[in-house]
Structures are given as C-alpha cells and as structure tokens.
Amino acid sequence: MIQSNVAPNGMVVTPHHLASSSALAILRQGGNALEAMVAAAATIAVVYPHMNGLGGDGFWLIIPPTGDPIAIDASGAAGSLATVDKYHPQATIPFRGPQAALTVAGTVSGWQLALDYAQEHFPTSLPLSTLLADAIHYAELGIPVTASQADATSSKAAELSDLPGFSDIYYPNNRAPLAGERLRQPDLAGSLKILAKEGLESFYRGTLGEKIATGMEQLGMPITAQDLSEHRARYKTPLKVEHSCGTVYNLAPPTQGLVSLAILGILDRFDLAECDEIQTIHRIVEATKLAFSLRDQHITDPKDIDVDLQQLLAASHLDSLGQQLDTEQAAAWGEPLLPGDTVWMGVTDQFGYSVSFIQSIYHEFGSGVVIPKTGILWQNRGAAFSLETGHPRCLAPRKYPFHTLNPAAAKLKDGRTLVYGSMGGDGQPQTQATLFTRYVQQNHPLQTAISAPRWLLGRTWGNASDSLKLEGRFSEETYQGLRTLGHRTERLAPWSEAVGHAGAIVRHPNGLVEGASDPRSNGSAAGY
Incomplete structure (x- = not known):
C-alpha cells in the first residue's frame, strides 16, 4: 500500500518540495497556517514559474477549529482600458502578449488579507521578511528547473520567445533550459525585497506598484496605476453542500466552486461506495457534464448574477439533476472546456487551523509578458472573457473574469476535517470529486x-x-467498459500531468494530521 505522511502537530502539502519546506519552517517557528501559506505561496511563485506567480490571482479557504469557514477572493478585475472596442475586429481575446495581460494581479493582496486575518486571531506574528526570505533566496541563487517547467518552456517556445521580457529570463543562452539546470530571477528577487521592506501593499500602492504601472504603460497593457491602487482582496462566504458524509465547502463566483460542489451533490444520490471502477468513473463523468451546465448558465462576475447559487445546491435541485444521470449510457458531450495551470496547496497548523489555497497565472506562463524591471510574469486570466455583446462573460472595464480556481474543504460527520484540491483548469472539479469519492x-x-x-x-x-x-495505468477492461457505456476514450501517459497535481490534508479527531501529495508533481507532504 502507498503510504501517506502522518504527524502530531502540523502538515504542509504543495506541488513543489521547496515550497513545502518554506511553509514547514514557518510552522516550526511557531507560525500559523496562514503565515505558512504566505511563505509557501511566495516560494512557489519563484520555483514553479510556469504555473503561478506574483502576477496571478489567488483564492483562500480558511477552516478555523470552530465556527464557519471563511474565503478570500484575491482575483483581479479587468483594467479600466479593457473595452470590447479595444479588441475589435478580433473575434476573441488573445492568449499571449500585452493585450492578454488585461486583469489586475490579485494574489499578493490575498496574502495581505490573510495576514490581517491572522493578526486578528493569533496573539503573535512573524515578520514579513521572514515569510519571504526563502523566495528571495531562491530567486537570487537560482532555482533547479523541473522537468515540468522544461517541457512547458520548450513546447511553448513559438508562443513565448518573442514576448516582452520573457526570453531574458526563461530562455537563457537563447534556448529553453533543461531539467536540472539553474535558473536565476534577479529582478524578481528585487521585487520581493521591496515587498519585504515596504509591505505587501507596495505591490499596488507603493514603490513596486509604481514600477509595475510604469511597465504596463510602456507595454500598452490596458491596466492603469489607478486600477492597481483601487484593487483590494475581499472576504467571501463560501458555498456549501450538505453531503451524507458531512458538509463540503468551496468558493463562490467568479470561481467554479459551484461545479465542484454540484458534482458531489449529484453523486450523493447514488451509491458510489459499492461501485466498481467503471461505474465510478462513468458516474463522476456524467455528474460533471450536468454540473458544467450550471456553470455555463450562471457563473460570471458576481455583480451580474441574478440567482441565489446556494439554492442551486439545495437538495431538491440536486435531486432533479440526479434524475437526469443515466448510469447505463453516456450523455452527449462536445462543449469546449478550459485548460489551465495552477497550484493547489494546503496547510494545517498546531492551533487547529487549516487552509486550502490556489494560486494561478491561468495558462502555462500566463500571458508570457514580464513587467520590465520587476521580473513579474503577468497572468492571462482575462482571456476567459468573451467579446460577444450580450454574453454573460462579455468583457467590460473593471469586470471580474470567470475563474476555474476553486480550493475545497470538508467537515466530515466522523470528525475529520479535509482540505484538498488540484491544478488543471476544468480538471479541478473532476479531480476533487475523484479524491473525495475514493477517500471518503x-x-x-x-x-x-x-x-x-x-x-x-x-x-x-x-x-x-x-x-x-x-x-x-487503467486496465483494458476499464477502457472497454467505458466505451460500451458510450464514452469516446483516449489513452494518456501512465503518469500524466494532464490530470493535474492533486493534494490533501486530513485532521483526524485525535488531533493527528495526515498529508498526501501527487507523484505527478515535484511536491511533498511534510509534517512535524
């Protein structure tokens, strides 16, 4: 049997072992889960640059030892210059380049709001310079390029090599780096040093913000200094679904947390505990199709939603959706889904707090645009907007784009607390459902x-x-069984990154904490 890791005090799970080490060091110094997560988020922004960074967005799900969970939405809106007319006559927003970098990067504001929360709930706090020390060190000293990063850099060379500032950092010696080579990011180290000295607010309303705004104007990005200055992360009430095994939580729009919860709610109408592998996969896939129909109808900028999404997770509505699931035949499918690169990370501390966290720049290396003199690679989340007039996700200045990001948590009836999640765009809710079904x-x-x-x-x-x-690694019997049910199947590599980098932490009723990381990643589950 493959073993997970169990510890008596705290646990960290991230998809890069250096980020896990950074968070664990904070816990060992007496820090709390939120401080440890900021340290992990800063480090992984340096050591896994193809999947996340300071120029991206983030979402937090904080689970206190008592009381209701709280969410932090650290996503950014479209810039004030980002209008539909700006992109016409294009039919779609480009995925790369300065015009793809059209939304404010929110993740650093989420770090700040999480630390504000920690200061209100814990008697002591560690200095920001301590939380960012590892990230600064790795940016200066250089990171070991992972096979995942090397593959992404090499395969996307045609899209990225000519973009502003990209090759200077990510194609040293005029070629994609090989796995195991050292990659330095001195400008990014400088930006992190400014944050450590001035505070995280500097990203939006300080010296670093001024450098970012100057660079954005120079590149012709549709984001202004005022857009940066006005940005704030926001507390949110999570969505939840009452499951037969407990209460499951996820993020409200602009994320697709509704999808992840709806899948589990639909599946709870069926007996998955006794299902074989073929029927487990079939039922999760069919529930996914039903849940994505909810997303396509309802999820956009929260201010434009005119229905109570929590009511879509009510038992009566889930009963109705469940009745549409055919256990013997796959439903028709052909809707375009969204790929994406993301990192999920979890921390549980000795004080009883747990955090489920996601940080992303959307596609691998985001827009591919590096803000001059900062080393900050900017996200392309705005590519999720439509340019079609009347579309619920039609681009407008200061509008929030749709997000695939959705960190999950559950309070189970047997006393266990579970935080879990995955990277992978539209694969996230599918993987979450798979982990919950298998484990719980x-x-x-x-x-x-x-x-x-x-x-x-x-x-x-x-x-x-x-x-x-x-x-x-699935058997031919499973492939054939799914084809018999009407699924059009394809075979991936035995250990494919396409299915995401998942992770999970469980706090057991006896206080012990258990963590598991994904062997498809470069991560680890580290406890103490």
Missing part, C-alpha cells in the same frame, strides 16, 4: 486516492479533443 466514500487510503490513475473529460494542453482521457 470508498475508503481508499489518502495517498492511494491521489496516486491511483485518473482521467479528464475535455481538452489537455494544446489538444482540442474533448474526449474522455484516461491515464495508461
């Missing part, structure tokens, strides 16, 4: 639930096919 309902060990082969309904990176893609 089918009683697989935590690490087995993550390491076992997974699947993805929809596109992988650079692949327009919306088939059901399964890792090659």
Whole structure:
C-alpha cells in the first residue's frame, strides 16, 4: 500500500518540495497556517514559474477549529482600458502578449488579507521578511528547473520567445533550459525585497506598484496605476453542500466552486461506495457534464448574477439533476472546456487551523509578458472573457473574469476535517470529486486516492479533443467498459500531468494530521 505522511502537530502539502519546506519552517517557528501559506505561496511563485506567480490571482479557504469557514477572493478585475472596442475586429481575446495581460494581479493582496486575518486571531506574528526570505533566496541563487517547467518552456517556445521580457529570463543562452539546470530571477528577487521592506501593499500602492504601472504603460497593457491602487482582496462566504458524509465547502463566483460542489451533490444520490471502477468513473463523468451546465448558465462576475447559487445546491435541485444521470449510457458531450495551470496547496497548523489555497497565472506562463524591471510574469486570466455583446462573460472595464480556481474543504460527520484540491483548469472539479469519492466514500487510503490513475473529460494542453482521457495505468477492461457505456476514450501517459497535481490534508479527531501529495508533481507532504 502507498503510504501517506502522518504527524502530531502540523502538515504542509504543495506541488513543489521547496515550497513545502518554506511553509514547514514557518510552522516550526511557531507560525500559523496562514503565515505558512504566505511563505509557501511566495516560494512557489519563484520555483514553479510556469504555473503561478506574483502576477496571478489567488483564492483562500480558511477552516478555523470552530465556527464557519471563511474565503478570500484575491482575483483581479479587468483594467479600466479593457473595452470590447479595444479588441475589435478580433473575434476573441488573445492568449499571449500585452493585450492578454488585461486583469489586475490579485494574489499578493490575498496574502495581505490573510495576514490581517491572522493578526486578528493569533496573539503573535512573524515578520514579513521572514515569510519571504526563502523566495528571495531562491530567486537570487537560482532555482533547479523541473522537468515540468522544461517541457512547458520548450513546447511553448513559438508562443513565448518573442514576448516582452520573457526570453531574458526563461530562455537563457537563447534556448529553453533543461531539467536540472539553474535558473536565476534577479529582478524578481528585487521585487520581493521591496515587498519585504515596504509591505505587501507596495505591490499596488507603493514603490513596486509604481514600477509595475510604469511597465504596463510602456507595454500598452490596458491596466492603469489607478486600477492597481483601487484593487483590494475581499472576504467571501463560501458555498456549501450538505453531503451524507458531512458538509463540503468551496468558493463562490467568479470561481467554479459551484461545479465542484454540484458534482458531489449529484453523486450523493447514488451509491458510489459499492461501485466498481467503471461505474465510478462513468458516474463522476456524467455528474460533471450536468454540473458544467450550471456553470455555463450562471457563473460570471458576481455583480451580474441574478440567482441565489446556494439554492442551486439545495437538495431538491440536486435531486432533479440526479434524475437526469443515466448510469447505463453516456450523455452527449462536445462543449469546449478550459485548460489551465495552477497550484493547489494546503496547510494545517498546531492551533487547529487549516487552509486550502490556489494560486494561478491561468495558462502555462500566463500571458508570457514580464513587467520590465520587476521580473513579474503577468497572468492571462482575462482571456476567459468573451467579446460577444450580450454574453454573460462579455468583457467590460473593471469586470471580474470567470475563474476555474476553486480550493475545497470538508467537515466530515466522523470528525475529520479535509482540505484538498488540484491544478488543471476544468480538471479541478473532476479531480476533487475523484479524491473525495475514493477517500471518503470508498475508503481508499489518502495517498492511494491521489496516486491511483485518473482521467479528464475535455481538452489537455494544446489538444482540442474533448474526449474522455484516461491515464495508461487503467486496465483494458476499464477502457472497454467505458466505451460500451458510450464514452469516446483516449489513452494518456501512465503518469500524466494532464490530470493535474492533486493534494490533501486530513485532521483526524485525535488531533493527528495526515498529508498526501501527487507523484505527478515535484511536491511533498511534510509534517512535524
């Protein structure tokens, strides 16, 4: 049996072991889960640059030892210059370049709001310079390029190599770096030093913000200094679904947390505990199709939503959706899904707090645009906007784009607290449902639930096919059984990044904490 890690005090799970080490060091110094997560977020922004960074967005789900969870939405709105007319006659917003970098980067504001929360709930705090020290060190000294980063840099060279500032950092010696080579980011180290000295507010309303605004104007990005200055992260009330095994929480719009919760709510109408592998996959896939229909109808900028999304998770509505699921035949499918690169991370501390966190720049390396003299790679989340007049996600200045990001948590009836999540765009809710089903309902060990082969309904990176893609470790019997049910299947590599980098932490009723990381990533589950 594949073993997870168990510790008596705290646990950290991230998709890069250096980020796990940074967070664990904070916990060992007496820091809390929120401080540890800021340290992990800063480090992974340096060491996993193709998947996240300071120029991206973030979302927090904070689970206190008592009381209701609280969410932090640290996503950014479209710039005040980002109008539909600016992009016409284009039919769609580009995925790369300065015009793709059209939304404010919110993740650093989320770090600040999380630290504000920590100061209100903990008697002591660690200095920001301590939380950012590892990130600064790795940016200056250089990071070991992972195989994942090397593959992304090499495969996307045609899209990225000519973009402003990109090659100076990510194509040293005029080529994509190889796995195991050292990659330095001195300008990014300088930006982190400014944050450590002036505070995180500097990103938006200080010296660093001034440098960013100057660079954005120089590049012709549709974001202004005022857009930066006006940005704030926001507390949110999470959505939840009452499941037979407990209460499951996720993020409200502009994220697709509704989808993840709806999948679990629909599946709770069926007996998955006794399902074989074929029926488990089939039912999760079919519930995914039903849940995505909710997303396409309702999720956009929160101010433009005119329905109570929590009511869509009510038992009566989930009963209705469940009645549409055919356990013997796959429903028609052909809707375009969204790929994306993201990092999920979890921390549980000795004080009883847990954090489920996601940080992303959307596509690998985001827009590919590096803000001059800052080393900050900017996200392309604004590519999720439509340019179609009347579309619910039609671009408008200061409008929030749709987000695939959705960190999850659950309070189970047996006393366990679970924080979990995954990278992978539209794969996130599918992977979350798979982990929850395997671990909670089918009683697989935590690490087995993550390491076992997974699947993805929809596109992988650079692949327009919306088939059901399964890792090659599934048996031929499973492939054939799914085809018999009407699924159009394709085979992925045995350990494919396409199905995401998942992770989970469980706090057990006896106080012990258990963590599992994804062998598809460069991560670790580290406890103390």
